[in-house]
Amino acid sequence: MNTTAFTGIRAWLVQRVSAVAILAFLVFALASFWLRAPAGYAEWRSRFENPALQVATLAFSAALLAHVWVGLRDVLLDYARPAALRRFLLGALAAVLVGLAVWTLAIVLPLAA
Amino acid sequence: MTPLNRVARKHLEDVLLPGVGASIRGPTCGAFPAGNVGSTPNSVQVVAFMPGIDPKAEAKFRDGVLHVSVARRFGSPSRAIRRRVTASESDLRDSIELLRGEVRSPHFRRSCVLSQDPDSSKIEATLRRHTHCRVFAFVPMSSRRLVFLNVLRIGMPVGAWTSIGHRISGVVLAASVPPAAWLLDLSLRDPAGFARVHALLVSPFGKAAAIVVVWSLAHHVLAGLRHLASDLQIGSSLAAARRSAWVANVGGAVVAIVTAGALL
Numbered sequence: 156m157n158t159t160a161f162t163g164i165r166a167w168l169v170q171r172v173s174a175v176a177i178l179a180f181l182v183f184a185l186a187s188f189w190l191r192a193p194a195g196y197a198e199w200r201s202r203f204e205n206p207a208l209q210v211a212t213l214a215f216s217a218a219l220l221a222h223v224w225v226g227l228r229d230v231l232l233d234y235a236r237p238a239a240l241r242r243f244l245l246g247a248l249a250a251v252l253v254g255l256a257v258w259t260l261a262i263v264l265p266l267a268a
Numbered sequence: 269m270t271p272l273n274r275v276a277r278k279h280l281e282d283v284l285l286p287g288v289g290a291s292i293r294g295p296t297c298g299a300f301p302a303g304n305v306g307s308t309p310n311s312v313q314v315v316a317f318m319p320g321i322d323p324k325a326e327a328k329f330r331d332g333v334l335h336v337s338v339a340r341r342f343g344s345p346s347r348a349i350r351r352r353v354t355a356s357e358s359d360l361r362d363s364i365e366l367l368r369g370e371v372r373s374p375h376f377r378r379s380c381v382l383s384q385d386p387d388s389s390k391i392e393a394t395l396r397r398h399t400h401c402r403v404f405a406f407v408p409m410s411s412r413r414l415v416f417l418n419v420l421r422i423g424m425p426v427g428a429w430t431s432i433g434h435r436i437s438g439v440v441l442a443a444s445v446p447p448a449a450w451l452l453d454l455s456l457r458d459p460a461g462f463a464r465v466h467a468l469l470v471s472p473f474g475k476a477a478a479i480v481v482v483w484s485l486a487h488h489v490l491a492g493l494r495h496l497a498s499d500l501q502i503g504s505s506l507a508a509a510r511r512s513a514w515v516a517n518v519g520g521a522v523v524a525i526v527t528a529g530a531l532l
Binding site: 171178199203220227255258261266 | 435438439442445446449452453455456458459461462463485489492496499
């Protein structure tokens with residue numbers, strides 16, 4: 156993954172749009188927990204068998220990972236020296252985030268089957 | 269703009285641009301001589317554009333006084349004398365007073381007492397293309413540059429706490445993503461996994477982690493909403509920005525304390 160992905164004005168926009176998406180999902184998730192906490196495994200699992208929640212979960216994780224990328228990239232650019240270490244850490248971060256995206260798919264997609 | 273630069277610009281305004289405010293964009297057309305002020309971390313630069321200089325300039329530093337002399341000829345096309353001296357406020361005021369008397373004389377001489385000794389070996393007068401005279405007097409970086417980075421003793425304004433809190437909470441939340449993914453995976457796998465997740469979350473460690481994550485989330489969301497409002501130019505005045513910073517700081521802490529009370 157190119158470590159200059161989502162930079163400049165695009166990073167700014169990605170950060171804002173993803174922030175709103177994340178917040179919307181969190182408000183929805185907290186509200187649904189508040190209204191009715193899942194009593195057990197069966198109920199918890201049946202919730203996630205709803206395609207709408209699967210799509211929402213995938214969208215949430217995409218927004219979250221993009222948000223994490225922009226945020227942690229800013230942090231690494233500020234503190235990680237020298238440049239070689241910074242490049243390594245940015246590459247490692249990108250690899251972890253791609254791995255997390257694949258993991259999320261591996262969690263959600265079997266539920267849809 | 270440094271305070272020194274501000275002072276310099278104010279005095280230059282009196283000398284160079286009577287009745288006209290000096291600005292970074294340069295003086296008004298027709299003002300004589302045109303001038304500007306710039307600064308670097310270790311010097312203040314006064315630029316005066318004057319009609320014609322001889323290709324000979326001298327700069328000496330002796331007994332704490334910087335001497336600069338440039339011969340000037342009338343009748344030649346517009347040329348520039350660029351002086352660059354490092355000076356305290358009073359030094360600068362004196363030198364600009366001198367400039368007042370010199371702008372129409374054939375010789376440009378300056379003797380300037382410096383409050384800090386420049387590096388004598390680094391004073392130089394140079395001419396470029398017989399038009400620009402530049403005199404540099406460098407003061408060693410360490411004597412002018414503000415170096416005070418003890419974060420424990422710097423008085424942080426409330427917005428700075430919100431900002432560093434936003435960053436710390438963001439890192440905490442990012443670090444909690446993989447464990448959260450693992451918990452979600454485990455809880456959806458089978459009833460045993462669900463039970464294990466439940467047991468983990470109600471364990472003392474799980475509760476402590478939950479409180480940290482809840483504080484991070486609350487602070488990050490409140491400070492983030494503050495950012496979004498700021499992007500829309502809402503609450504950008506100093507008073508409003510301080511109020512919203514307090515709301516974010518205190519709000520995050522209150523949510524964390526309430527959560528702790530509910531869990532423990």
